[in-house]
Amino acid sequence: MKLKHLEYHLSNVSPFEKPKILLEQYVTPPHIAAYMLHHIQFEHGDITDKIVADLGCGTGCLTIGTATLDASMVYGFEIDSDALDIFQENMQQFELTNIEAIRCDILNIPRRFENFFDTVIMNPPFGTKHNAGIDMEFLKIGMLLSKKAIYSLHKSSTRKFVKKFVENLGCKVEIVAELKYNLPSTYKFHKKDSVDIEVDLVRVLI
Amino acid sequence: MKLLTHNMLSSKCLKNVNVGYPLSIKVEEMITSVVDFNPEFIARIIPKLEWNALKQAVNEVGKDSCLPNNLIENFENDEDFLKKVHHVLLEIEIVNGCLVCPETGRSFPINNGIPNMLLNEDEV
Secondary structure (H helix, E strand, O other): OOHHHHHHHHOOOOOOOOOOHHHOOOOOOHHHHHHHHHHHHHHHOOOOOOEEEEEOOOOOHHHHHHHHOOOOEEEEEEOOHHHHHHHHHHHHHHOOOOEEEEEOOHHHOOHHHOOOEEEEEEOOOOOOOOOOOHHHHHHHHHHHHEEEEEEEEEEHHHHHHHHHHHHHOOOEEEEEEEEEEEEEOOOOOOOOOEEEEEEEEEEEEO | OEHHHHHHOOOOOOOOOOOOOOOEEEEEEEEEOOOOOOHHHHHHHHHHOOHHHHHHHHHHOOOOOOOOOOOOOOHHHOHHHHHHHHHHHHHEEEEEEEEEOOOOOOEEEEEOOEEEOOOOHHHO
């Protein structure tokens, strides 16, 4: 599947209705999601026929993209029931049978899922508001769940920190791409209509 | 929720629970769907399963699985067997109901196909 087709496909995934600041809910824009998934599959072959987890799946943009690229099975983990309601609607609209969703705290994922997945993908909360460090917690959990690779988005400004964090846990890390994340004004405290945030697509190898 | 997912879930994270596995299933609504058969995937997933928990789950949802009591040898090449496992793991879906912790009786609701494993702060 071509990148632009995937992007078009993912533009039909409904986003959050009322994003929650406490959970730092920002939708993954279709072009970022499409680029990320396209890269993961066509550079590394880590989606098709693989068992994949999407941590903090929100309304399911990355999950649905992963299923569309023929993962054997993809699990979306999400804490927020409103997001999961939309996730469920999205899933039905796309008529995919290789998706499962579980409502739980990412920090408390059932232990039998450790080493269950070939690939873990995520667009974690950036950990900038009330939950500093949450992005690193997500990454750490990803490293427990995956047998092979983790793909995650992090603010480029935290690159050094992310690298050191992963290396200290004994894994290899590479920055695969720098992306511009155009965040449309989501919350009332946002003063501009939109703002560009530079993010790294990070690949961690177990 | 597919029975594959049930096989992976436990209530071990609850305070004072030792094993918390397998969770028993109470079905309110269940459907059977059609999922493409991928023998390589099923063969790859079987070693990750707790076989007895799968057998128990199939019984609890009231389906006759024709699964053997023990996992057979050389299952990779037994298409008939893989098809049976495929059906119970991926095609039976619990839409509404709940999962129950075998030790505490704590119930985890399944709504609209999604199990809710979220715990209250005082339960961890």
